[in-house]
Amino acid sequence: MRKRDDEKQHSIKKSVIQLILQEGFQGTSISKIAKLAGVSPATVYIYYENKEVMLRDIYQEYAEDVFDSLLHHLVPDMSGEQLIDVLIRQYYQYILENEEIFHFVDQFSSCPSLHEGCHALQGPKSLNRILLEYKERGILNDFNNENILSILFYPVKNIAIKPRNAEASSDELLDEMISIIRKALLK
Amino acid sequence: MRKRDDEKQHSIKKSVIQLILQEGFQGTSISKIAKLAGVSPATVYIYYENKEVMLRDIYQEYAEDVFDSLLHHLVPDMSGEQLIDVLIRQYYQYILENEEIFHFVDQFSSCPSLHEGCHALQGPKSLNRILLEYKERGILNDFNNENILSILFYPVKNIAIKPRNAEASSDELLDEMISIIRKALLK
Amino acid sequence: MRKRDDEKQHSIKKSVIQLILQEGFQGTSISKIAKLAGVSPATVYIYYENKEVMLRDIYQEYAEDVFDSLLHHLVPDMSGEQLIDVLIRQYYQYILENEEIFHFVDQFSSCPSLHEGCHALQGPKSLNRILLEYKERGILNDFNNENILSILFYPVKNIAIKPRNAEASSDELLDEMISIIRKALLK
Amino acid sequence: MRKRDDEKQHSIKKSVIQLILQEGFQGTSISKIAKLAGVSPATVYIYYENKEVMLRDIYQEYAEDVFDSLLHHLVPDMSGEQLIDVLIRQYYQYILENEEIFHFVDQFSSCPSLHEGCHALQGPKSLNRILLEYKERGILNDFNNENILSILFYPVKNIAIKPRNAEASSDELLDEMISIIRKALLK
DNA sequence: GATGAATGAGAGTTCATTCAT
DNA sequence: TATGAATGAACTCTCATTCAT
Numbered sequence: 001m002r003k004r005d006d007e008k009q010h011s012i013k014k015s016v017i018q019l020i021l022q023e024g025f026q027g028t029s030i031s032k033i034a035k036l037a038g039v040s041p042a043t044v045y046i047y048y049e050n051k052e053v054m055l056r057d058i059y060q061e062y063a064e065d066v067f068d069s070l071l072h073h074l075v076p077d078m079s080g081e082q083l084i085d086v087l088i089r090q091y092y093q094y095i096l097e098n099e100e101i102f103h104f105v106d107q108f109s110s111c112p113s114l115h116e117g118c119h120a121l122q123g124p125k126s127l128n129r130i131l132l133e134y135k136e137r138g139i140l141n142d143f144n145n146e147n148i149l150s151i152l153f154y155p156v157k158n159i160a161i162k163p164r165n166a167e168a169s170s171d172e173l174l175d176e177m178i179s180i181i182r183k184a185l186l187k
Numbered sequence: 188m189r190k191r192d193d194e195k196q197h198s199i200k201k202s203v204i205q206l207i208l209q210e211g212f213q214g215t216s217i218s219k220i221a222k223l224a225g226v227s228p229a230t231v232y233i234y235y236e237n238k239e240v241m242l243r244d245i246y247q248e249y250a251e252d253v254f255d256s257l258l259h260h261l262v263p264d265m266s267g268e269q270l271i272d273v274l275i276r277q278y279y280q281y282i283l284e285n286e287e288i289f290h291f292v293d294q295f296s297s298c299p300s301l302h303e304g305c306h307a308l309q310g311p312k313s314l315n316r317i318l319l320e321y322k323e324r325g326i327l328n329d330f331n332n333e334n335i336l337s338i339l340f341y342p343v344k345n346i347a348i349k350p351r352n353a354e355a356s357s358d359e360l361l362d363e364m365i366s367i368i369r370k371a372l373l374k
Numbered sequence: 375m376r377k378r379d380d381e382k383q384h385s386i387k388k389s390v391i392q393l394i395l396q397e398g399f400q401g402t403s404i405s406k407i408a409k410l411a412g413v414s415p416a417t418v419y420i421y422y423e424n425k426e427v428m429l430r431d432i433y434q435e436y437a438e439d440v441f442d443s444l445l446h447h448l449v450p451d452m453s454g455e456q457l458i459d460v461l462i463r464q465y466y467q468y469i470l471e472n473e474e475i476f477h478f479v480d481q482f483s484s485c486p487s488l489h490e491g492c493h494a495l496q497g498p499k500s501l502n503r504i505l506l507e508y509k510e511r512g513i514l515n516d517f518n519n520e521n522i523l524s525i526l527f528y529p530v531k532n533i534a535i536k537p538r539n540a541e542a543s544s545d546e547l548l549d550e551m552i553s554i555i556r557k558a559l560l561k
Numbered sequence: 562m563r564k565r566d567d568e569k570q571h572s573i574k575k576s577v578i579q580l581i582l583q584e585g586f587q588g589t590s591i592s593k594i595a596k597l598a599g600v601s602p603a604t605v606y607i608y609y610e611n612k613e614v615m616l617r618d619i620y621q622e623y624a625e626d627v628f629d630s631l632l633h634h635l636v637p638d639m640s641g642e643q644l645i646d647v648l649i650r651q652y653y654q655y656i657l658e659n660e661e662i663f664h665f666v667d668q669f670s671s672c673p674s675l676h677e678g679c680h681a682l683q684g685p686k687s688l689n690r691i692l693l694e695y696k697e698r699g700i701l702n703d704f705n706n707e708n709i710l711s712i713l714f715y716p717v718k719n720i721a722i723k724p725r726n727a728e729a730s731s732d733e734l735l736d737e738m739i740s741i742i743r744k745a746l747l748k
Numbered sequence: 749g750a751t752g753a754a755t756g757a758g759a760g761t762t763c764a765t766t767c768a769t
Numbered sequence: 770t771a772t773g774a775a776t777g778a779a780c781t782c783t784c785a786t787t788c789a790t
Contacts, residue, residue, distance in 0.1 A: 001768075001769055001771075001772040001773050001774075002767065002768050002769060002772085002773060002774040002775070003768090003769080003773080003774075004773080004774065005774080005775090008774090008775090021299065021300075022300065023300050024212070024298045024299070024300035024301055025211070025212060025213050025298070026212050026213060026300075026301075027300060029758075029759060029760080030759080030760060030761080031758080031759080031760085039775080039776085040775065040776040040777065041760085041761080041776090041777090042761085042762075042763085042775070042776055042777080042778095043774080043775055043776070044761095045760095045761070045762080046773090046774065046775070050760075050761075051759095051760065051761090103299065106297055107294075107297050107298055110293055110294055110297045111211050111212070111294055112208060112211075112290060113208075113209065113210055113211035113213075113214065114211055141367075143363055143367060144355045144359070144360055144363060146346060146349075146355065146360060147342070147346065147360055147363055147364050147367060150341075150342035150343075150345040150346055150364070151338070151342045151364075151367060151368075151371075154337075154341035154342050154344070154345050155334070155337035155338045155341050155342065156337075157341070158337040158341050159333060159334065159337055162333075168331045168333070172331070173331055173333060173334055176330055176331060176334055177334050177337070177338075180328075180330060180334060180338060180371050180372070181338075181371070183370070183371055184367050184368070184370055184371035185367070195749095195750090216783075216784060216785080217784075217785060217786080218783080218784080218785085226750080226751085227750065227751045227752060228751090228752085228785085228786080229750070229751060229752075229753095229786085229787080229788090230749080230750055230751070232785095232786070232787085233749065233750070237785075237786080238784095238785065238786090375750075375751040375752050375753075375789075375790055376751085376752060376753040376754070376788065376789050376790060377752080377753075377789090377790080378752085378753065379753080379754090382753090382754090395673065395674075396674065397674050398586070398672045398673070398674035398675055399585070399586060399587050399672070400586050400587060400674075400675075401674065403779075403780065403781080404780080404781060404782080405779085405780080405781090413754080413755085414754065414755045414756065415755090415756090415781085415782080416754070416755055416756080416757095416782085416783075416784085417753080417754060417755070418782095419781095419782065419783080420752090420753065420754070424781075424782075425781065425782090477673065480671055481668075481671050481672055484667055484668055484671045485585050485586070485668050486582060486585075486664060487582075487583065487584050487585035487588065488585055515741075517737055517741060518729045518733070518734055518737060520720060520723075520729065520734060521716070521720065521734055521737055521738050521741060524715075524716035524717075524719040524720055524738070525712070525716045525738075525741060525742075525745075528711075528715035528716050528718070528719050529708065529711035529712045529715050529716065530711075531715070532711040532715050533707060533708065533711055536707075542705045542707065546705070547705055547707060547708055550704055550705060550708055551708050551711070551712075554702075554704060554708060554712060554745050554746070555712075555745070557744070557745055558712075558741050558742070558744055558745035559741070569770095569771090590762075590763060590764080591763080591764060591765080592762080592763080592764085600771080600772085601771065601772045601773060602764085602765080602772090602773085603765085603766080603767090603771070603772060603773075603774095604770080604771055604772070606764095606765070606766085607770065607771070611764075611765080612763095612764065612765090
């Protein structure tokens, strides 16, 4: 009996993510994926029940990725300033360094018809605990976590995604963003 | 009086936007659109050169819509607090009241392969002028407009889109969000 | 607007029936059908919702055919001998002259998974009335119609279908069959 | 004691026959068969060269089955009445008790493209000898064996297969059928 | 302008079969 | 022997688009 070739599955995943960025969900077919991954179309169905399940599985695998990256860079006893700096800067960094994955996850989650049926992510839960702690220690203002998370990540995502059209350099924007959000969230 | 033509085209547009929300870009075909709009597939091609152009045209028509709505609610000589309140509250309101249009525009613009080739929007330019004015009058902090816009609209979009899962009511979240952003942006 | 081309549909039907005889249900694909009919695969779906419906529709159209042929050859006031002679001989004749249609109908109806969901045939009802009349006139023995019909048609079908392997000529077999069945059914 | 091998092959055969009844030849694939039989698709190819051979082999194994059953119930020196009674009643019984096998064999043999290339059955030969004997003893009318066999088995098959829709009970029909055929075939 | 018919191309998926263990 | 992995070919069906009226 042959055993499953993990490289094959990995190659399929990579191809999916790459194609979604290049061609969008519309332009991404099983046969294109298979061709790019160097396998037969039928092989895709060994690893995934069907196209929908495949996309959802891959989404759920990588949706946690950003959070892992963020949590990995947090260290105990950071100051409030440091916490915000690390979270935002790291999020920004992640987007730049993982363009394909990020856009795949982003496109997927902005499409209600794809998104429904996905189970909730784990990553935000850990973050919620950390925010709670900083609030209890009187460092963060006592806002709802949903608002805090929205303010922490969605503006920076926007400036990371958009192609810069002069006016201000990316670094300047990011630094300023951090200082604005510090002012907003810290006591 | 509306001409018959316009009714047909309007019906097509409505069908496109409705289907994109229900089924996503993938599940939206010309024949489904035509069926829902009550016209022949061939009729669609009288109004639009092809599917890609159709989507882009409709996108560009509605992409300005939010901004029109926002600008329409601004009055001269508002205080900084009022400005932020109106912009955020109105944006939130727009999303709730125009769910289909909003998601169509949002999905479209989060897909690079669709988005490229679209000419820049007019709406942000007007907003930029207004923000500039408030900065010059010493009401808004002197941040880059890109950062200001990112903070004004992206967090609230996030809380408007997500289905509420208890913890805090939508109204409470929105009120809090406004106060956070006021604190961040106003002097 | 183009109108439907009846020749196209007829050509599809002919191709289906021909292919089923040559290759069986297994070897009959939409693309083979389309190729033989000289149309595009997509055209088949203009006339039939899907393959299953197509086969069922064609079956139901031709399933009545034999009965029409039989009824067409009956004339009023035939004797019992004549009635049986005409029914059996004509049935035999029909099978020989409509080999493809007959085998299509026969194969279809011997496959339970295809057959279920087909509405009952009209043809037997007319025959039932006629048999009833001959029974009331004291010409036919008073057997159940189901038995009479089974004896009238199923043995002759068997000798019509099987390739003759000498022993007796087809004509002799048929003549003998008629005399046996006359003996069995007539008073 | 049965060897493990035979169990696997038997399990495959059972699955084939079951699936053919439920789903027809079209809906019966090697992988479905393997799944139902609890073996790997590759295992099927240890026992059968390919799908066509598999179906033919299984057909030829079971095609004799009915005849074995019939011959097994014949005893020497039966009267003509008894002979016909046993043959018809037993045939009827066989169909009811072996629905899956019977339909598999029936569907297979009604499909010319499958049937060709099968070697002739043994069963009919034994029956032929018996019929000959009864004819020589002056009990059966001197008809061609082909006609006798057609009349003996094809009508009863028809009433055994069809779901009863009132009018007459199955038992009544069967009894009547036997008496009709006795009248037809016996001196 | 408006239509339903028509289509080649391609979609997602399953097929019968073989490979490697 | 027995297996699950792997596959090219073929499947049914739908697509975006054009044709003919």
